[in-house]
Amino acid sequence: MVVSEKKYSVWELAEVLATQQRGRAFHFLTNVLQQGETPPALIGTMAWMYRKLIEAQQLSPHTSSYQAASRLGMRVATAELAMRNARKIPRRQLVHGLRALYDADSALKAGSTNDRAVMEFVLAQLTASHATDEADRGPRQLS
Numbered sequence: 001m002v003v004s005e006k007k008y009s010v011w012e013l014a015e016v017l018a019t020q021q022r023g024r025a026f027h028f029l030t031n032v033l034q035q036g037e038t039p040p041a042l043i044g045t046m047a048w049m050y051r052k053l054i055e056a057q058q059l060s061p062h063t064s065s066y067q068a069a070s071r072l073g074m075r076v077a078t079a080e081l082a083m084r085n086a087r088k089i090p091r092r093q094l095v096h097g098l099r100a101l102y103d104a105d106s107a108l109k110a111g112s113t114n115d116r117a118v119m120e121f122v123l124a125q126l127t128a129s130h131a132t133d134e135a136d137r138g139p140r141q142l143s
Contacts, residue, residue, distance in 0.1 A: 010049045011081040017097075018088035022127040029119055039115040040108050043122070047101045054094050056086035100125040 009032065016024045032042060055072055056079075063071070069079035104122040112118050 010045050011078060011085065013046070014049055014053065014081070014085040014089075017126050018085050020127045020129060022124065025123045025127050026120065029116075029123055033116065033119075039119050040105065042119065043101055043105045043108060047098060047105070050094050050098045050101060052082050053086045053089060054091065054098075056082040057091055057094075059083065061087075097126050 009028075013025065013028050016028060029042075033039075052072055052074070056068065059068055059071060063083070065076045065080045065083070068083050069076045072079050072082060074082065100122050104118050107118045108115060
């Protein structure tokens with residue numbers, strides 16, 4: 001895969017993750033692995049995407065595509081995708097996703113015996129609903 005094509009494809013994945021479409025995320029994974037993408041490279045690209053989404057969230061909603069492209073260091077069309085997807089994914093979910101990607105990267109670098117399983121697990125985490133995630137709420141106060 002050419003780098004620019006990879007980055008475009010990862011923005012397609014951002015749309016899938018934003019709408020928590022687990023089946024489509026697994027289909028995406030199958031396709032990119034069949035095209036020869038390696039799991040560590042895919043994790044790196046996804047982490048880059050998550051960082052860019054967080055950066056895009058910090059931009060004013062009135063930022064033009066050209067200004068966003070300049071500030072995010074990407075092409076105008078890619079910046080438009082980043083801005084659109086950044087509005088769909090809550091910041092907390094992006095931070096959680098970065099943590100999951102870091103853990104997956106560590107597992108892959110530690111010599112995982114099943115890289116595909118690591119990738120499927122991280123996609124399951126990234127497509128999970130976090131609205132009722134008890135672990136993210138912190139300890140409950142008893143009255």
